[in-house]
Amino acid sequence: MKKGFDIEMLYDVTIIGAGASGMMSGIIASGNGKKVIIIEHREQPGKKILATGNGRCNYSNINQLADNYHCKNKDFVEDVLNQFSQKEMTKFLNENGMLTKEKNGYLYPRSNQAASIRDFLVSLLEKNGVRIMLNTECSDIKKDDDIFNVVCSGNIIKSRSVIVSTGGMTYKKTGSDGSGYKLLEKMGHTIIPPLPALTALYCKEKIFKELKGIRLDGKIELYVDDTKVSEDTGEIQLTDYGVSGIPVFQVSRFAAISLYQKRKVTASVDFLPEIDKKKLNELLYGNDLNIRQKLYGMVNKKLADVILKHTGIDGNMSIYDVKNKQLKILTDTLKNLHITVYATGDYEHAQVVTGGVDINEIHSNTMESKKIKNLYLTGEVMDVDGLCGGYNLQWAWSTGYIAGTNC
Ligand SMILES: Cc1cc2nc3c(=O)[nH]c(=O)nc-3n(C[C@H](O)[C@H](O)[C@H](O)COP(=O)(O)OP(=O)(O)OC[C@H]3O[C@@H](n4cnc5c(N)ncnc54)[C@H](O)[C@@H]3O)c2cc1C
Missing domain, CATH: 3.50.50.60 (FAD/NAD(P)-binding domain)
Structure with a gap:
C-alpha cells in the first residue's frame, strides 16, 4: 500500500x-x-x-x-x-x-x-x-x-x-x-x-428469562399498531432479553422505524408453523402418552417445560384431564406467543442501518x-x-x- x-x-x-x-x-x-x-x-x-x-x-x-x-x-x-x-x-x-x-x-x-x-x-x-x-x-x-x-x-x-x-x-x-x-x-x-436493522428484538415478557438459550424453527410475525407488517420463518433464538436469529433480523427494521415513530410494536411467535391448530389438537389427542411426553415430541424440551409451568398443567396428566382453559393457553403459547417489543438491538449489535x-x-x-x-x-x-x-x-x-x- x-x-x-x-x-x-x-x-x-x-x-x-x-x-x-x-x-x-x-x-x-x-x-x-x-x-x-x-x-x-x-x-x-x-x-x-x-x-x-x-x-x-x-x-x-x-x-x-x-x-x-x-x-x-x-x-x-x-x-x-x-x-x-x-x-x-x-x-x-x-x-x-x-x-x-x-x-x-x-x-x-x-x-x-x-x-x-x-x-x-x-x-x-x-x-x-x-x-x-x-x-x-x-x-x-x-x-x-x-x-x-x-x-x-x-x-x-x-x-x-x-x-x-x-x-x-x-x-x-x-x-x-x-x-x-x-x-x-x-x-x-x-x-x-x-436506525439499526438486521438485529434482535427486546421484549417485555418475563418468560424470556426462562427460555434463554433455546434455538428452534419457528415463524415470527411483526405487528405495528396491531397490523401485521412483516413475517419470516427460520431458526429463532430465544434469549434472556427477547428474540434473535435470522427471521427476527429480517423483520427488525420495521420495529426500529416504528419504535422511532413511537408506535406500538408487538410480535407473535409460532413454534410449530408447519402445523395448524386443528392438526395440533389431533396430535395432542392422538395417543395416550402424558401431556409432557406429547410436547417433548413436538418442541424443544426446555420450551415444553416452561410452557407447562406457565399454564399450570401437570406434565404427568393425560390430555383428557387438562382443563379447556389451560389447553387453550397451551395451544396459544405454542402457536401464537405474544410479545411486546420495546427496543431493537443498538447500532453495535445491528448488521446494517435503515435510512441514509x-x-x-x-x-x-x-x-x-x-x-x-x-x-x-x-x-x-x-x-x-x-x-x-x-x-x-x-x-x-x-x-x-x-x-x-x-x-
Ligand atoms: C457483523 C456484520 C456482518 C455482516 N455480514 C454480512 C454478510 O455476510 N453479507 C452481506 O451482504 N452483508 C453483511 N453485512 C453488511 C455489510 O457488511 C455492509 O452493508 C457493507 O460492508 C457496506 O459496505 P459500504 O462500502 O457501504 O461500507 P463499509 O464496508 O462499512 O465501509 C465504509 C468505510 O468507510 C470508512 N469511513 C467512514 N467514514 C469515514 C471518514 N469520515 N473518513 C475516512 N474513512 C471513513 C470506514 O472506516 C469504512 O472502512 C454485515 C455487517 C455486519 C456489521
Missing part, C-alpha cells in the same frame, strides 16, 4: 472509505486509467468485510431481486442490480482468481474466509497503483468551481470527482461511524434517520448526486437496506462498480 500522497497532485477520483463499495469503485476507476486515492480513517482497509458472514463473507446471493431490498423506489434498486448483479460479481471474482461457492443460494469465497475477499480487493487496488491513505479522517468536502477540496487530517486533496463510500453506522469499530452522513448533509443532501441519503437525490444509472456534479455515493450510506443473506454486500459491489465506471 503506498504511503503519503502528492499534495500538488490533482486526482481524478478521491474515494472516502476503503470498505466494500469504496474498494470496488477504486478498482474499476483505476482500471479505466483514472488516478485514484482512497481515504480511510481506520488502520486497515475493509475492516467490516472481515466481520461479515461470521468471518466467512456471504458476499452475495443467487436470488438477486429488488424485492430483497427495502427502498422507497424498487425501480432504483432494479436499475442498479441490472447494471452489475451477483452474476457479474461472481464472474469478477472468478476471473481474477478467487474461487467461490454456493450454499442454499448464499455465495461465499471458496476459502470460507472473509479475509480472502478483503485481501483480494486490496491486491487489485495495489496492482492498479491506487493510493490508500490509512488513519486519515475526511472531515469536509468543498467544491471550488469544478475541483473538489477534500479536507482530511489537516491536508487538502484536490480531485475532479469524489465518491463517498463511508457506509452506515453499525459496528463503529470497523470504521462506519456515521460521519459520512454529516459530510453529505453539509453538502445539501437529505438524510433519512439511520434519500435515493431521490441520486442518479440510479451513475450513482452521481443530483445535487452536486461529479459527487458519487455508494453502498450503505444511501437509504437502501437489504435482507440478511448477501444482499447488502451485493449492494455495495453493484453501486461501487457503477460509481467507479461513471466517475
Whole structure:
C-alpha cells in the first residue's frame, strides 16, 4: 500500500472509505486509467468485510431481486442490480482468481474466509497503483468551481470527482461511524434517520428469562399498531432479553422505524408453523402418552417445560384431564406467543442501518448526486437496506462498480 500522497497532485477520483463499495469503485476507476486515492480513517482497509458472514463473507446471493431490498423506489434498486448483479460479481471474482461457492443460494469465497475477499480487493487496488491513505479522517468536502477540496487530517486533496463510500453506522469499530452522513448533509443532501436493522428484538415478557438459550424453527410475525407488517420463518433464538436469529433480523427494521415513530410494536411467535391448530389438537389427542411426553415430541424440551409451568398443567396428566382453559393457553403459547417489543438491538449489535441519503437525490444509472456534479455515493450510506443473506454486500459491489465506471 503506498504511503503519503502528492499534495500538488490533482486526482481524478478521491474515494472516502476503503470498505466494500469504496474498494470496488477504486478498482474499476483505476482500471479505466483514472488516478485514484482512497481515504480511510481506520488502520486497515475493509475492516467490516472481515466481520461479515461470521468471518466467512456471504458476499452475495443467487436470488438477486429488488424485492430483497427495502427502498422507497424498487425501480432504483432494479436499475442498479441490472447494471452489475451477483452474476457479474461472481464472474469478477472468478476471473481474477478467487474461487467461490454456493450454499442454499448464499455465495461465499471458496476459502470460507472473509479475509480472502478483503485481501483480494486490496491486491487489485495495489496492482492498479491506487493510493490508500490509512488513519486519515475526511472531515469536509468543498467544491471550488469544478475541483473538489477534500479536507482530511489537516491536508487538502484536490480531485475532479469524489465518491463517498463511508457506509452506515453499525459496528463503529470497523470504521462506519456515521460521519459520512454529516459530510453529505453539509453538502445539501437529505438524510433519512439511520436506525439499526438486521438485529434482535427486546421484549417485555418475563418468560424470556426462562427460555434463554433455546434455538428452534419457528415463524415470527411483526405487528405495528396491531397490523401485521412483516413475517419470516427460520431458526429463532430465544434469549434472556427477547428474540434473535435470522427471521427476527429480517423483520427488525420495521420495529426500529416504528419504535422511532413511537408506535406500538408487538410480535407473535409460532413454534410449530408447519402445523395448524386443528392438526395440533389431533396430535395432542392422538395417543395416550402424558401431556409432557406429547410436547417433548413436538418442541424443544426446555420450551415444553416452561410452557407447562406457565399454564399450570401437570406434565404427568393425560390430555383428557387438562382443563379447556389451560389447553387453550397451551395451544396459544405454542402457536401464537405474544410479545411486546420495546427496543431493537443498538447500532453495535445491528448488521446494517435503515435510512441514509434519500435515493431521490441520486442518479440510479451513475450513482452521481443530483445535487452536486461529479459527487458519487455508494453502498450503505444511501437509504437502501437489504435482507440478511448477501444482499447488502451485493449492494455495495453493484453501486461501487457503477460509481467507479461513471466517475
Ligand atoms: C457483523 C456484520 C456482518 C455482516 N455480514 C454480512 C454478510 O455476510 N453479507 C452481506 O451482504 N452483508 C453483511 N453485512 C453488511 C455489510 O457488511 C455492509 O452493508 C457493507 O460492508 C457496506 O459496505 P459500504 O462500502 O457501504 O461500507 P463499509 O464496508 O462499512 O465501509 C465504509 C468505510 O468507510 C470508512 N469511513 C467512514 N467514514 C469515514 C471518514 N469520515 N473518513 C475516512 N474513512 C471513513 C470506514 O472506516 C469504512 O472502512 C454485515 C455487517 C455486519 C456489521
